[in-house]
Amino acid sequence: MLELSGLALHFGALKVLDGVELTVPQGAVVGVIGPNGAGKTTLFNVIAGVLSPSAGSIRFEGRDVGAMPVWDRCRLGIARTYQIPKPFTNMTVFENVLAAGLHGGALSMREASARAEDVLALVELDHRSSLRAGDLSLLDLKRLELAKALGSGPRLLLLDEIAGGLTDAECDTLLDIISTVRERGTTIVWIEHVIRALRRIAGTIAVLYNGTFIATGAPDEVLVDRRVKDVYLGAGQ
Amino acid sequence: MNPAVLIGRALLVAGAVFLLAAPFGLSPRGLQLVTEFLTMLVLALMWNLLAGYADIVTVGQHAFVGIGAYAFFGFLVLAGFDPWLSVLLAGLVALVFSLPVMAIIFRLRAGYLAVGSWVVAETLMLAAGKLSAFGGGSGVSMPVAAVKRFGAATADRYVNVYWLAFALAALALLSTWYLMRSRIGVGLTAMRDSEEGAGAIGVNLRRARILCFLWAAPFLGIAGAIITMQKLRVAPPASFSIIDWTVYVIFIVVIGGIGSFEGPIIGTLVFFVLRELLADTGVWHLIVLGAVSIGIVLIEPKGIWGLLRRFVPGDLIPVGHSPGKRQGRA
Numbered sequence: 001m002l003e004l005s006g007l008a009l010h011f012g013a014l015k016v017l018d019g020v021e022l023t024v025p026q027g028a029v030v031g032v033i034g035p036n037g038a039g040k041t042t043l044f045n046v047i048a049g050v051l052s053p054s055a056g057s058i059r060f061e062g063r064d065v066g067a068m069p070v071w072d073r074c075r076l077g078i079a080r081t082y083q084i085p086k087p088f089t090n091m092t093v094f095e096n097v098l099a100a101g102l103h104g105g106a107l108s109m110r111e112a113s114a115r116a117e118d119v120l121a122l123v124e125l126d127h128r129s130s131l132r133a134g135d136l137s138l139l140d141l142k143r144l145e146l147a148k149a150l151g152s153g154p155r156l157l158l159l160d161e162i163a164g165g166l167t168d169a170e171c172d173t174l175l176d177i178i179s180t181v182r183e184r185g186t187t188i189v190w191i192e193h194v195i196r197a198l199r200r201i202a203g204t205i206a207v208l209y210n211g212t213f214i215a216t217g218a219p220d221e222v223l224v225d226r227r228v229k230d231v232y233l234g235a236g237q
Numbered sequence: 238m239n240p241a242v243l244i245g246r247a248l249l250v251a252g253a254v255f256l257l258a259a260p261f262g263l264s265p266r267g268l269q270l271v272t273e274f275l276t277m278l279v280l281a282l283m284w285n286l287l288a289g290y291a292d293i294v295t296v297g298q299h300a301f302v303g304i305g306a307y308a309f310f311g312f313l314v315l316a317g318f319d320p321w322l323s324v325l326l327a328g329l330v331a332l333v334f335s336l337p338v339m340a341i342i343f344r345l346r347a348g349y350l351a352v353g354s355w356v357v358a359e360t361l362m363l364a365a366g367k368l369s370a371f372g373g374g375s376g377v378s379m380p381v382a383a384v385k386r387f388g389a390a391t392a393d394r395y396v397n398v399y400w401l402a403f404a405l406a407a408l409a410l411l412s413t414w415y416l417m418r419s420r421i422g423v424g425l426t427a428m429r430d431s432e433e434g435a436g437a438i439g440v441n442l443r444r445a446r447i448l449c450f451l452w453a454a455p456f457l458g459i460a461g462a463i464i465t466m467q468k469l470r471v472a473p474p475a476s477f478s479i480i481d482w483t484v485y486v487i488f489i490v491v492i493g494g495i496g497s498f499e500g501p502i503i504g505t506l507v508f509f510v511l512r513e514l515l516a517d518t519g520v521w522h523l524i525v526l527g528a529v530s531i532g533i534v535l536i537e538p539k540g541i542w543g544l545l546r547r548f549v550p551g552d553l554i555p556v557g558h559s560p561g562k563r564q565g566r567a
Contacts, residue, residue: 048437074439086434088427090496094560099427102420104439109420109558117560129560152439 001026001187002047002156007056009039009046009211016042018211020056024156029188031202031219033195035232038208040191041083044158047189048080049073060156074104079154083161083191085145089134093125093144096133097151104152116151123147123177139170143177150181157181159190163197175200195223207232245499245553256403260396268395272467274509275402276460279409280482281489281501283453286413288487289496290425291449292432294347296483297354300338300361301331301454303477305461307365310471313383315370320386324401324462331458332451334361339450355479362477376472384469398466405463409456414498417556421448426556429496485526492530494542498554503541 007020016039024030034040045051047058049070058066065073079100088096097119101112120126123143128136133144142162149157159178163171175197182188182201192198198205199219206216209231215222222228259271280298287293308330312323338357345353366374388394416422424440436442465471475481485508493504511529515522537543 050433050436069441069443070436071439071441074437080437082434082437086431086437088430088434090430091426092557092559095423095426095558098558099423099435099440100438103424103427103435103441106439112420113558113560120560126560148434148438 001028001061002189003057003059004047005057005059007043007046007058008054009042009051010054015211017046017053020208020212022206022213022216024187024189027182027185027187028204029182029190029202031198031205032189032191032208033193033198033205033232034208039211040208041160043208044080044160044189044191048078048158071103074152074154075106077153077155078158079104079149079152079156080158081142081145081149081160081162083164085141087133087136087141087144087148089132091133092130093133093136093147094120094129096144097147100148100151101153104154107153112151115153116147119147119150122150122180124173139166142166142174146174146177154186157186157188159188159192161191161193163192163194171197199223239550241549242551242553245549249502249553260399265392265395268399269467270509270513272395272399272402272463274505275399275406276463276467277486277489277508278406278501278505279402279456279460280486281493281505282409282413283456284483284486285490285495285497285501286449287453289490289500290429291446292347292428293446293450294351295342295354296351296479296487297338297342297356297358298453298457298486299477299479299482300354300358301335301457302461302464302482303358303362303365303473304334305331305458306465306471306476307368307371307461308458309462309465310371310377310379313386314379320383324459327462328455328459331454331461335451335454339447343446343450358477358479358483362473365477366473371471374473376470376475378470379465384466387466394466398463401466402463405456405459413452414554414556416452417498418558421445422556423558425449488526488530490540492533492540494540494546496539497542497546498552498556499545500540500542503545507541 002024004020004022007017008015009017020043032040042051046053049068053066057064060076060078065076088099094116097116098112101107101115102109105112105115107115117126120129123146125140125143125147128140136144146162163174166174171194179201190198190202202219204216205219205222206213207222207228215225215228259268263271284298287295305327309323309327312318312326313320341357342350342353365371371377388397417425424435425445427435427438427440428442428445432442461476468475489504489508490501492507493502494500511526512522515525533540
C-alpha cells in the first residue's frame, strides 16, 4: 500500500531524514516511535506532501506520489492528523468535516453531509456539530482532527501523536474509535509516545532514530531490542 | 430566530428597500453619493474575497479599476461602441489583463505578493500615461456627446448610472454569496481559518486562489467604468488611484471585519459616514480613518462585525451548512 525507499530530506548539511525504508501492507497498523527530533513528524510531512523529499521515492498503491501536491495526495486517499490540531476555528464542527468530504473526498454536498454526520457519530462528536470548532476542549479537538482526516474517506491514515496529552480514560475512548476505523479497512501509520496505546493496536512498530528506521517488527520484539532501549526507552542505563 | 439576528436582517432589508427607492427620492448629489457607495462596496467585497479568504493580500487592486476605466473610455469614446456594451467590455478587458498579472504575482507569497502587486499596478498606471489617445499623463475628459449617451438630461444620466452601480453591487453580492455557499466556498472558508489545514483535507489551494483572482477582476473593471461615468474623465493618477481604490478599500474591509460577508457592508457604511462627517477637515479625515481602523483592530482583529458577532449568534447573510438539511445554520 505504502512503500518508502531511500527517502531523504536534507536542509543544507542537516539530514533530517536519511535513507528511510518502510513498507506498509494494506490493512496494517504500523506504530512509529523514536526520540524527539528523530524526524517523525517530518516523515509525515513528506508522505503527506507538505515537504518535498531531497531523494528517494514514495509509492502509494503502486503509484509514485513524490511530486504531487498535498491536496492531490489527499484525493488519492492519504489523510493525516496534526499533532497540534489545525481546526478551522470559525467554522462549525460539522462544516470542518464537511469541507474534508467535499474536497478530499470529492463528494457532492449531499454525500459529504451524510459522510460528515457518520464520521462525527463515530468519533462521538455529533452532539457538538453546530459548535464553533474554536470553542472545543483538547479531547474534542483531537476527535475533530481525526474526524477531518476521516471525512475525506482515506485508505491510508497518518496519525501524529493523537493520544498525547489525554488521560488514560480519554485515551481508551480514542483507541476504541481507531480500532473501529481499522476494522473498516483503513491502513494506519501512527506516531505515538504512548507505548501502551500502540501495543494494543499496532501489529508492527518501527523505531525512527536520526532520520532512519533502526528497528522494525512485532511490538514485543522491537520494544525489548537492546538498541531501541538505548536510544528511546532509556532502560538499562 | 434570535432577536439580534432578526434585527440585523431587518436592517439589511431596510437598506435594500432604501437602495431600490433611492432614484425616486434622492437629490442628484445624494444619488451620486449612493452610487459611489455601491461601487466602493463592490471593491470591498472583492478585496475581502482575495485577502480575507484566499490569502491574496493585494495592494494593487487599483490596477483593475484603472484598466476598466481606460477600456471603457476606449470602447465608448474612441471606438464609438454602445455605452452598455462598453461597460461589459471593460469587465472583460480587466479579466484578460488579470491572467498575465496573476502569472507574475502568484510566484510570490504574503508580503512579497503585496509589494509585487503594487509594482505591477504602478507599472500599468505609467503605461496608461503613455497612451496619447487617452490624453497621456494628464488624461482627458469625456466628450459631451459620449456622456449624453447615458442619458440626455443630467438627472436621467445620474439615475441610469445609479442603476448600473446597483446592478453591479447586487450581482457581486449574490454571486459571491452563491460561491461561498458552494463546495468551493466551504474550501475557501477553510483556507481562511487554516491554509495548511485546508490543503491537508484536500482543498486545492492553487486552484482556489486562481478562481478568486479571476472572479474579482471583471467586477473591478466594471466598477472602473462606473467610476469613469461619475468622474467624466480618465487620467492615470485618478483612474489608477491607489488611495481611492486600494487604501480606502483596505480600511473599509479591516474596519468592517475581514473574512466575513457582513464586514465589507458595515465597513463601507462606516467609511461613508466618517467621510461625510469629516468632509471639511481636509487631511484630518485620513488621520481619523487610520486611527479608527487601528483602534478597532486592536480591540477585535475581525473588525466591527467581529465585535458584534460576540452578541449576535448567527450570520446575517447565512453562508454556513448544518447537518441534515442544506439550509443556513442561523
